[in-house]
Amino acid sequence: MSLTFLHPEAGWLLLLLPVFVWWARKAAPLRLVLRLAVFAALIAALAQPSLIYPRRGAPQVFVVDQGDRLSPAVREQVREAVTAAVARRRADGPVTVIQRGGAPLKLRADRFVLLGAKPSDDSLTKALALALNVLPQGAKGRITLVSDGLSTDRDWGRAVDGLLSRGVAVDTVTLAAGRQDAFIARVATPVVGAGEHIPLHVGLEGAGQGLSIAVFDGARRVAAIGPFDLDGALTVSLSLPGEPSGYHALRLELSRDGQVVSRYQTDLAVQDPLPLLYANGRQAGAGAALQRLLGDGVRVETRAPATLGTMNLAAYRAVMLDDVPASALSASSQARLVAAVREGGLGLVVSGGEAAFAPGGYADTPLAAALPVEIRQDELTEDPSVALAVVIDTSGSMLGAPLDLGKQVARLAVRKLTPADSVGVVEFYGGRQWVAPMQPARDIPEVERAIGRVQAQGGSEHLFGALQEAYYGLQNTQARYRHILVISDAGVNADRYPQLIRHIAEDQVSVSTVLVGGSAEGEARMAQWARLGRGRFYVVNDEFSLVEINLKQPQQKPEPGVKRGGFVLAASAPAYGWSGLTAPPPALDGYARVGGRPLADTLLRTGTGDPVLASWQWGAGRVTALMTEPVGEGAAGWRNWDGYGDWLRRLIARTADRRPDWDVRLGRVGGQVSIVAQRVRGGGDGVPSLRLLGDGGGEQFLAPVARAPGLFTATVQVASDRPVRVEVGEAESVTRAALPAFAGGDPDRPLSEADAMPLDQLSRLTGGEAFDTVAALAAKPGFQGEEAAALDLWGWLCWLALALYLADILYRRWPPRRTAAGA
Known part of the structure; x- marks a missing residue:
């Protein structure tokens, strides 16, 4: 026993006591003593003295596992170690032993409690709460937990809070549970929508060979896997078919050699079908066909495109525009729809062919900016086919240089033709005849030789008949453009040519004229013929003024926006979240041609690189483009694809707003x-x-x-x-x-290691010690031995000073005693 002071420097105040004695020297002796005692008590209290004295150690509680989960060897090791530890601790303080399961241990403990009469007694929470109750209030004590940490519940949070609030340290020894037969430890069931495939993850523990798992929804077997072997912990994954919305009680059975060794029941919560607002532009009954294709996982609500501008889009998870032309969806409706995607997270699927994308007129519209593809209208350069009938004047007036110039003009004209064109040459003099009959322009040199053989002879009065012959020859040709090229010096006097040329032009045959030589009168006449024939007029006076008459003028025309045929598709690199949708589907019968965007996920392409399926994030929502009609002509070949409905449903679900309400x-x-x-x-x-x-x-x-x-x-x-x-x-x-x-x-299910209390963390949290083995616990000496206690005296000294002060007041106010004599 000893006395200590927390603030011994307060003792210097005792030097003031002589000063006080000198100042109060005239007071009564008893009053002087009382006041000196008050000041001395106060100075001693300021020094905060404490009295240190020995006492017996704090209470000790042992919680010990002896259940059947432990092997006999482990139970024996625990018994020996705890026996030695209890004997050593009894010298430090009272010891209580709480045993979980097994036969009672023969221990020299101050108190012994056996748990295990009921399954609920195996609760580790109950054991810790009982151990805490054993410790007297105000006594911290110490608890030693020798256990595998397994429990019938996981409600140990309140027990740990009680330990922390009382400041009780917990020492732990983690035991290894014995080898158990295989059993189902846990089942993870995800949140799924109606009709979706259900991934089921089953956690197994223990050991066994030739095991198999069957899953039942009521009496219906919905999935199975096995056989497989197990030694330790294993997670097995199964895929269940889609179920309708509601609750489904699943029963899992783990079997070996046909005998069920473990059962597990869990509930599956299936959400309502995904609401899809469907707008179709061309196909009657497309909504019903789409509903049959998608099944129970999606609730298709069909509406006319014009109503989208006034509908409550927040009631749907996705909107699908299928072959809707831009003319059926106003710009304000498009802007409202795009805003719902960008700001509200709505999913948007745009699909179609003849009436969507570029053919649908969406260029420069609000919707075009949100699409993950570039709307484009390619130009097609067309080299049209031509049927040319050359009429050469070989009358006597053409003798010499005019005929030579005419031959050269004719040769230059036919050299511009291709094998897809047709050509014929008619000459006229005293009569008319085909120098080269109408034929495919495959042998141009032969036609040129025929032109070279013509000779000037006879008169020019048969030009009218030659024009008729050329016109009749062109009527049976299959060409985009038909032309008659008249080469003459205009030495004719007939007035009926304008009427014939007008008739030829009305039949979509143009007449062009070339004047070689001739007079001013002839020039006016042939210019009039070219104007009436909707052709061109040329004047060739000499070889330096020769012209190349090219009747084949390539034209630019819009390329068809939809391609039809059989197109093999190739998958691009799988993007995040799309791995199950990028496997190439069967060949496509038709698609709308678009361009790709660099930031979009292009998932499917044709062999020529044209995008067929693309998607990207647009603000809070997602926009997906499918360049064909899902239930129309373009995807006709997909209707025999067994996985088409599931593929399309997952495509819509991946695009839709999947957040639950x-x-x-x-x-x-x-x-x-x-x-x-x-x-x-x-x-x-x-x-x-x-x-x-x-x-x-x-x-x-x-x-x-x-x-x-x-x-x-x-x-x-x-x-x-x-x-x-x-x-x-x-x-x-x-x-x-x-x-x-x-x-x-299953009340008889073995305890899972996943439900075990982390004993080492419990020791760190409470300030205890975690032992690796029970032998380490047995070798550990007593923790406290003879414990020292401290008694704080400053409070008592304050009370003493107060009592002395009151005594001084009482002495001063007590009436003086009178002796009988004085009376």
């Missing part, structure tokens, strides 16, 4: 279920309805509590062996969430 989180602590609902879509501020659905179809409405704008919570009591089904709704929108019963509804 509410993010619903369920948590279970023992029998108490907590519900947290956070608004995700919509800007409403109303209170949602919360329904708890029972197994038998009953329902219970809960009162949500607003914690923040759009955030609501509720709690409800549900037995841990019952599943939880909750619906959160507002108006017609419903979001479902489910929580399976504890341990999958």
